[in-house]
Amino acid sequence: xxxxxxxxxxxxxxxxxxxxxxxxxxxxxxxxxxxxxxxxxxxxxxxxxxxxxxxxxxxxxxxxxxxxxxxxxxxxxxxxxxxxxxxxxxxxxxxxxxxxxxxxxxxxxxxxxxx
Amino acid sequence: xxxxxxxxxxxxxxxxxxxxxxxxxxxxxxxxxxxxxxxxxxxxxxxxxxxxxxxxxxxxxxxxxxxxxxxxxxxxxxxxxxxxxxxxxxxxxxxxxxxxxxxxxxxxxxx
Numbered sequence: 001x002x003x004x005x006x007x008x009x010x011x012x013x014x015x016x017x018x019x020x021x022x023x024x025x026x027x028x029x030x031x032x033x034x035x036x037x038x039x040x041x042x043x044x045x046x047x048x049x050x051x052x053x054x055x056x057x058x059x060x061x062x063x064x065x066x067x068x069x070x071x072x073x074x075x076x077x078x079x080x081x082x083x084x085x086x087x088x089x090x091x092x093x094x095x096x097x098x099x100x101x102x103x104x105x106x107x108x109x110x111x112x113x114x115x
Numbered sequence: 116x117x118x119x120x121x122x123x124x125x126x127x128x129x130x131x132x133x134x135x136x137x138x139x140x141x142x143x144x145x146x147x148x149x150x151x152x153x154x155x156x157x158x159x160x161x162x163x164x165x166x167x168x169x170x171x172x173x174x175x176x177x178x179x180x181x182x183x184x185x186x187x188x189x190x191x192x193x194x195x196x197x198x199x200x201x202x203x204x205x206x207x208x209x210x211x212x213x214x215x216x217x218x219x220x221x222x223x224x225x226x
């Protein structure tokens with residue numbers, strides 16, 4: 001248990017569906033992250049939020065829309081996804097963004113399958 | 116773009132054996148982290164190294180950061196089935212300290 005929870009753990013959706021992934025951290029951290037983990041590829045940073053403000057959008061397609069209502073919650077809204085978007089989506093948090101030795105704590109991930 | 120190459124990609128060994136996995140780059144990193152990810156879970160941080168030539172030990176795991184801060188190794192002594200998992204290295208460098216991850220080494224320790 002890392003203090004970062006993600007729901008749902010598994011999600012199957014069609015290309016025309018709209019769904020949302022949820023992440024919650026109970027660590028009092030100020031920075032939250034979305035990563036994509038695909039088979040045979042390194043973890044890809046998607047978005048970073050620090051004190052609820054988006055500080056990084058790593059050229060992510062607009063069919064992925066993040067939302068950070070407060071420092072404890074992070075959402076990833078999904079719409080009109082493609083089959084190649086199937087992956088494990090990981091949420092992480094850290095005390096602050098940009099500290100040299102800051103530790104990122106990861107949630108268990110949401111396994112997304114797009115049909 | 117900073118890239119981290121991890122080798123080997125897959126490793127299957129018997130309980131009790133020793134092993135070393137590697138993380139290499141042509142770029143210099145300010146710090147390097149090793150994570151272990153078990154099936155169905157997110158990565159968990161094992162160690163952070165920041166000084167060239169630094170060696171850190173965590174029970175049966177020994178981590179080394181290269182003198183030039185471009186590479187790192189993880190050595191496991193007397194591997195156990197509980198060591199099974201995906202070992203990821205991640206480097207931080209440049210002005211914004213974002214983490215760059217390698218693809219990982221998938222380790223299987225058979226009883």
